[in-house]
Amino acid sequence: MADTSPLDVLEKRITDLESLVFGNADKDALYPKGKPPKVQCIESMLVLQNKIMAAVAGKKKLTSVYQNLPALRRYMDPAYTDEMGLSEEAKAEVIFAEEDYLRRVASQLQTVKEHDESLSSEHVKSVPTLSGKLQELSQIHIQQQRLSNPAKGRVICYMSAIAQMNTHTAAPVFGVRVVLPSAALRQIGAAKG
Known part of the structure; x- marks a missing residue:
């Protein structure tokens, strides 16, 4: 060399x-x-x-x-x-001010790590493939709600009619006490006679 x-x-x-x-x-x-x-x-x-x-x-x-x-x-x-940014003391103060938040995030991260096996299971991995089926089921659910709304309205109307009849008669109708006004009773009696 x-x-x-x-x-x-x-x-x-x-x-x-x-x-x-x-x-x-x-x-x-x-x-x-x-x-x-x-x-x-x-x-x-x-x-x-x-x-x-x-x-x-x-x-x-x-x-x-x-x-x-x-x-x-x-x-x-x-x-x-880096020079323009916060000083070391200011950075430390910011970290200390956010200490509780950082601890919460760290504990949440630890929880996610503990449940990693569950999150990486085949059931969770197959969720994207089932999105189409979920879409179909939600459409069926929406259609059933649309069909049940008129029936729901009729049931509410029927129940309010029964409640009104209960206030006017002492005899139960279909297991429900219906009270008719005296004029209605006279009409029913005249129709039978």
């Missing part, structure tokens, strides 16, 4: 870097040794910069955005948002 010079180490690192960048491609085809490159990198970047500046020229909003780029980069930095 002592025989290798720093230049050899640097050359090895450059070779490794080139193999990572170019992979299996032939880098000498794109960048042949001994020949100057056709377009210098700095020149191409300068051309691009000039094109961008020409496109932006006269547009005040874009120039203000370019002027604010360093501030935008700073605001987008996660370290800056």
Whole structure:
């Protein structure tokens, strides 16, 4: 190791870097040794910069955005948002203030973990497949409710009629005491006679 010079180490690192960048491609085809490159990198970047500046020229909003780029980069930095946030003491105070809530959530989570076997059983796993059948049953239930509403109204009407008759006669009707007014009794008697 002592025989290798720093230049050899640097050359090895450059070779490794080139193999990572170019992979299996032939880098000498794109960048042949001994020949100057056709377009210098700095020149191409300068051309691009000039094109961008020409496109932006006269547009005040874009120039203000370019002027604010360093501030935008700073605001987008996660370290800056950490600095802007609460201090450690404030974070601790928030956690202590929510201690009861956190304990409740932790106990609920523990309960869910205890019932994990029940929740992961085949019966629970098959619930999505039964949703179609549940939909059909709910439709049948709604139809039956619609059909029973008129009958329910009739039963209520019948019961109120029986209750009214009970207030006017002492004789039970169908096991229910019905009281008829005296005029109604006279009409019934006249109809029989």
